[in-house]
Structures are given as C-alpha cells and as structure tokens.
Amino acid sequence: AQKITQTQPGMFVQEKEAVTLDCTYDTSDPSYGLFWYKQPSSGEMIFLIYQGSYDQQNATEGRYSLNFQKARKSANLVISASQLGDSAMYFCAMRRGSSNTGKLIFGQGTTLQVKP
Amino acid sequence: GAGVSQSPSNKVTEKGKDVELRCDPISGHTALYWYRQSLGQGLEFLIYFQGNSAPDKSGLPSDRFSAERTGGSVSTLTIQRTQQEDSAVYLCASSLRSNEQFFGPGTRLTVL
Numbered sequence: 001a002q003k004i005t006q007t008q009p010g011m012f013v014q015e016k017e018a019v020t021l022d023c024t025y026d027t028s029d030p031s032y033g034l035f036w037y038k039q040p041s042s043g044e045m046i047f048l049i050y051q052g053s054y055d056q057q058n059a060t061e062g063r064y065s066l067n068f069q070k071a072r073k074s075a076n077l078v079i080s081a082s083q084l085g086d087s088a089m090y091f092c093a094m095r096r097g098s099s100n101t102g103k104l105i106f107g108q109g110t111t112l113q114v115k116p
Numbered sequence: 117g118a119g120v121s122q123s124p125s126n127k128v129t130e131k132g133k134d135v136e137l138r139c140d141p142i143s144g145h146t147a148l149y150w151y152r153q154s155l156g157q158g159l160e161f162l163i164y165f166q167g168n169s170a171p172d173k174s175g176l177p178s179d180r181f182s183a184e185r186t187g188g189s190v191s192t193l194t195i196q197r198t199q200q201e202d203s204a205v206y207l208c209a210s211s212l213r214s215n216e217q218f219f220g221p222g223t224r225l226t227v228l
Contacts, residue, residue: 004158033215045159045207045219091158100215101147101166103175106158 002027004092004107011112013082020067021077021110023092031098034075036066039109040088048090051075052098082114118142120220122208128226129198137193137223141210148191149209149217150183159207165191198227 003026013019025034036048051059051066059066067076079086089111093104121140129135141148150162161175165185176182180198185191195202205224209217 035215043205043222045209047216047218050215093159095215100213101211103149103161103164103172104151104159104217105161106151108158 002029002032002094002096002105004094004105006092006107006110008110009108011110012115013079013086013112014115015084016081018078018080019082019112021079021090021092021112023075023077023107025073025075025092025094027073027094027096029096031096033095033100034066034068035093035095035104036064036075036077037091037093037106038086038088039091045091049077054098079112084114084116087112087114120208120210120218122206122220122223124223125221126224126226128228130228131200132197134194134196135198135225137195137206137225139191139193139208139210139220141189141191141208142212142218143189145210145212145218146188147211147217148185149211150191150193151207151209153205153207153222155204162193162206195225198225200227203227 005024032053034051038046049061063080065078089109092107095102123138146167148165151159163183164172180196183193205222207222209219211217
C-alpha cells in the first residue's frame with residue numbers, strides 16, 4: 001500500500017531564511033509522481049511542485065525545489081528566502097503510475113510559520 | 117478562466133439526513149476527484165472519475181457515500197443518513213493532461 005509520512009507537525013522559520021519540509025513515502029510501484037501543495041488559512045489548495053519517479057533532476061519552481069532522494073524514498077520540499085506569505089499548511093502527496101491523472105495520497109501536513 | 121466551483125460552501129445538517137454536494141469542474145477537464153479533509157488532517161481520497169471509464173470508488177468510506185458525474189462535467193457527492201463523523205470539508209478537484217489537480221474551495225459539512 002502507498003503511504004506518505006510527514007513527521008513535522010509544525011515548523012518555524014525566520015523570514016528570508018530557507019526551510020526544508022520533510023516527506024517520506026512508501027510504494028512498491030516503479031513509476032509514481034510526488035507532489036507538494038500549499039494550503040493557506042483560507043483553505044484553498046495551491047499546487048507547488050511535481051517530481052516524477054524517473055525524472056533525473058530535482059524539480060524546481062521559483063523559490064521551491066524538491067530534494068528527491070529515490071533510494072531513501074524521500075521528497076523534501078525546500079523553500080528558499082522565506083516570505084511571510086509562505087505561512088501555511090504544506091502537504092506532500094503521491095500518485096501511483098506514470099499517467100498524469102489519478103488519485104493522490106496525502107500526508108498529514110506540516111504547518112509552517114514564518115517569523116518576521 | 118473559471119476555476120473549480122463547489123456548492124454549497126457551507127452545509128449544516130442533522131444526523132440522519134441526506135446531503136448532496138455539487139462540484140463544477142473546469143470546462144473540458146476529463147478527470148474529477150473528490151477528497152475529504154477532517155479538521156487539521158490531510159486530504160483523504162474518496163472517488164475519481166476519468167472520462168467514460170468506470171469510477172475509482174476505492175476511497176468511499178461506506179455505502180452511505182455515492183457520487184455521480186453527469187455528462188462528463190458536473191458531479192454530485194451524496195451522503196445518506198449522515199453521521200457526526202461525516203463532518204469535514206469536502207474538496208473537489210479536476211485535471212486534464214497536466215499533473216496539477218485544480219482544487220475547488222470546498223464544502224464545509226457540519227452534522228449536528
């Protein structure tokens with residue numbers, strides 16, 4: 001069975017510093033996708049970044065990068081130069097298979113608070 | 117363009133009543149998903165529609181839950197004989213060919 005584990009219920013970071021949010025996953029499928037979503041207090045789900053299991057390079061999107069370590073089954077999100085608007089809940093998720101559609105399995109989330 | 121919309125935004129019901137939650141996906145999106153988020157928790161997959169294929173119902177927690185997607189567009193999630201543990205935010209998402217699932221604002225269901 002697939003499983004996503006986020007071990008950090010809450011994190012603090014100083015504004016302008018970098019922060020890493022941890023995510024480990026468990027799957028026996030050779031092909032899968034890994035996602036990070038942001039959920040501000042407003043409740044909307046905002047897609048941040050995607051990494052395919054066969055992608056050779058770590059995904060990057062602006063200030064977001066995904067530190068993909070396949071052998072360790074980890075997919076940590078790195079946010080550089082934190083901003084106050086980054087304060088939110090962050091969810092790691094996984095989708096099995098190589099198709100670009102399919103259900104997501106989510107972790108429990110990490111609450112990030114950025115301090116001014 | 118218009119995003120995913122859901123109605124109602126809030127629903128308060130009494131235990132034992134049936135409720136219907138509606139999702140309007142982004143026009144042209146062939147995939148539609150329902151998730152549930154309990155307070156302070158991650159999202160739990162409920163059901164997934166892809167085009168004309170049989171839906172993936174593997175996440176529905178009991179036979180009180182059902183969903184339909186009419187004409188490949190609008191979807192309705194129905195919960196029969198609601199229980200207090202059904203209280204949650206119900207989120208709908210849609211996608212086409214990209215990896216990104218576009219989420220709606222959710223329906224907050226409270227069962228008294």
